[in-house]
Amino acid sequence: MTRLYLSNDTSARAAGTERLAQAWASAPGLELVRTSARGAFFLEPLVERDLPGGRMAWSNATPDDLPNILAGIGGTPVNRIAFLADQQRVTFANFGMTRPLALEDYGSLGGWQGLERAGSLSPDAIIGELKTSRLRGRGGAAFPVWSKWQVAKDAAADQKYVVANADEGDAGTYCDRMIMEGEPFRLIEGMLICARAIGATRGFIYCRQEYPAAARTLREAIAAAERAGWLTDERGRFHLEVFVGAGSYVCGEETALLESLEGRRGVVRAKPPYPALSGLYGKPTIVSNVLTFATVPSILARGGDWHASLGTEGSRGTMALQIGGRVKQPGLVEIPFGATLAEVIERFGGGMAAGARFKAVQIGGPLGSLFPASRLDIPICYDAFSKAGAILGHGGIVVYDDGTDMVELARHFMAFTADESCGKCTPCRIGSVRSREILEQLQAGRSRPGDLDLLADLGETMKGASLCALGQRAPYPVLTAIEHFPDEFR
Amino acid sequence: MSEPVLAAILTRHRTSPPNILHTLLEIQETLGSVSPGAIPEIARSLDVTEADVAGVLSYYPELRTAKPGRHVIRVCLGESCMANHGATVLARVRAHLKIEVGETTRDGRFTLERVYCVGNCAVGPSLMVDGEVVGRVSPDQVPALLDSYP
Ligand code: SF4
Ligand code: FES
Numbered sequence: 001m002t003r004l005y006l007s008n009d010t011s012a013r014a015a016g017t018e019r020l021a022q023a024w025a026s027a028p029g030l031e032l033v034r035t036s037a038r039g040a041f042f043l044e045p046l047v048e049r050d051l052p053g054g055r056m057a058w059s060n061a062t063p064d065d066l067p068n069i070l071a072g073i074g075g076t077p078v079n080r081i082a083f084l085a086d087q088q089r090v091t092f093a094n095f096g097m098t099r100p101l102a103l104e105d106y107g108s109l110g111g112w113q114g115l116e117r118a119g120s121l122s123p124d125a126i127i128g129e130l131k132t133s134r135l136r137g138r139g140g141a142a143f144p145v146w147s148k149w150q151v152a153k154d155a156a157a158d159q160k161y162v163v164a165n166a167d168e169g170d171a172g173t174y175c176d177r178m179i180m181e182g183e184p185f186r187l188i189e190g191m192l193i194c195a196r197a198i199g200a201t202r203g204f205i206y207c208r209q210e211y212p213a214a215a216r217t218l219r220e221a222i223a224a225a226e227r228a229g230w231l232t233d234e235r236g237r238f239h240l241e242v243f244v245g246a247g248s249y250v251c252g253e254e255t256a257l258l259e260s261l262e263g264r265r266g267v268v269r270a271k272p273p274y275p276a277l278s279g280l281y282g283k284p285t286i287v288s289n290v291l292t293f294a295t296v297p298s299i300l301a302r303g304g305d306w307h308a309s310l311g312t313e314g315s316r317g318t319m320a321l322q323i324g325g326r327v328k329q330p331g332l333v334e335i336p337f338g339a340t341l342a343e344v345i346e347r348f349g350g351g352m353a354a355g356a357r358f359k360a361v362q363i364g365g366p367l368g369s370l371f372p373a374s375r376l377d378i379p380i381c382y383d384a385f386s387k388a389g390a391i392l393g394h395g396g397i398v399v400y401d402d403g404t405d406m407v408e409l410a411r412h413f414m415a416f417t418a419d420e421s422c423g424k425c426t427p428c429r430i431g432s433v434r435s436r437e438i439l440e441q442l443q444a445g446r447s448r449p450g451d452l453d454l455l456a457d458l459g460e461t462m463k464g465a466s467l468c469a470l471g472q473r474a475p476y477p478v479l480t481a482i483e484h485f486p487d488e489f490r
Numbered sequence: 491m492s493e494p495v496l497a498a499i500l501t502r503h504r505t506s507p508p509n510i511l512h513t514l515l516e517i518q519e520t521l522g523s524v525s526p527g528a529i530p531e532i533a534r535s536l537d538v539t540e541a542d543v544a545g546v547l548s549y550y551p552e553l554r555t556a557k558p559g560r561h562v563i564r565v566c567l568g569e570s571c572m573a574n575h576g577a578t579v580l581a582r583v584r585a586h587l588k589i590e591v592g593e594t595t596r597d598g599r600f601t602l603e604r605v606y607c608v609g610n611c612a613v614g615p616s617l618m619v620d621g622e623v624v625g626r627v628s629p630d631q632v633p634a635l636l637d638s639y640p
Binding site: 011013172173249332362398416420 | 508509511512513515545546549550551552553566567568569570571572574605606607608609610611612613614616618621623624625626
């Protein structure tokens, strides 16, 4: 029996692993094992096999490659794939090796060690470990994780909640999807550690509707973890449920997400009160994104000091970057904070796709700033980005080539904001529509003098007077496009 | 709308507090859409106002008040797909199906929507047909791809 490994991740399937699995389904003497994804998506469909010298990989495989794979001809040792070897993976260390729903795979590669360690610690000691680790939320606001946990832990309440924000809405990002589809137990383990620390007995995973495979895998993973007893400790059972959203970008904002979870319109709540004190149904609630929870198990298992030893002064640990757009090697990259944008695009992205020339890169999703070639020396960490008026957000990196029409791109951003605005505050609701109209006039060659100043004014008003990040941040990609490519806006 | 089915769903969702979104999503899953005509009955059953129900129904893009076509095709216009010419893919889909975003073909085969990212950015440009992601779509592939759906 020859065993071949093929990823079952949505993107790996879309790249062709599913086609291969179908083509080879009845090949004699073959066992196909469906795994999580390595994240080297430019190599997918990627087929792997254990040989005496170690794990070998055949990239961009077609059904006709089977004879060579079986004969061991061609192929590259996995540990010599530079894209992977140059990374420093922690959260994604097992990706590509484990079967997503196999508890034994997760356990044999270090899974549950964080939870077991947490089980031997007091809630304060767990929170102390996070404080030492200096972990900041990976979702966008980059708030120190321990301090939210402390607030929720100290609050007296008959019910507390742990909520995973799996509404990975920023275009260009997919690391949460990979975790949910590839190693769902890591997310569950992180949530269980949080529940233990703050004294919560219920949890929800709010998964965006665009990720049906993630929701399916999570539900099965919860059932499997439950059967194996992981959801029960001496305090009783932790009730964990998956809730699938209904297609609203704003529901990625934590208070809108809570409204939606309660079944109402996903409109942003004014803060304070913060969810850690008054969240779901008015009870203390920790809301963190999937990547944040998935980072917690290693911190407990290896210690907060270890985590704090990685990265830069204000940004400790590793960051999951998702490279996309017009690069040669799109995929997931986990490295410590501090590398420059240029390094990441060159070393991991492999430079530009064939025939494409660099024009700009956008980081942090649809609300993130654009950087031209001259600004690529910025280090990837929270402080450098906030000093530049930019955000790291969810770590999405989208590279645009010289064929990109910046006015059309700017219009696209404002059309997106106008579509997705929840309508609660006027600057965002009206400002986005007005900005889109101005850009459409410009495209139609009918702009009037002063229009660009008006656009800048609208942008400043939206930044200052909107309630949530959508309105506050939407002007950034547009204004940075105008700043760096002024000629196109004349 | 088949009334006993609706009534059965509503009975299951008479929780305290009620969850309007949950209820509407399940109605849609079972019946294909949420008919505005059912709002009064839903409101009564959940003990909320009709405005509450109508508000949730109109807020979420994924809640439908009319049944979609046999296949729902959603073309990604997220930034990574935009950078890889997702807009051209969308143009080809529109041209081939002769409908605009938000419309359903006259034969009821396809409803066309756009989506901002399906998490397949590294294998884009992407589109999603009935929940399955299709990646590395070249505009020239579009006609054959669409024609492969019954
Ligand atoms: S900024 Fe926009 S999306 Fe955010 S609360 Fe205001 S209107 Fe809603
Ligand atoms: S931007 Fe299209 S799949 Fe992410």
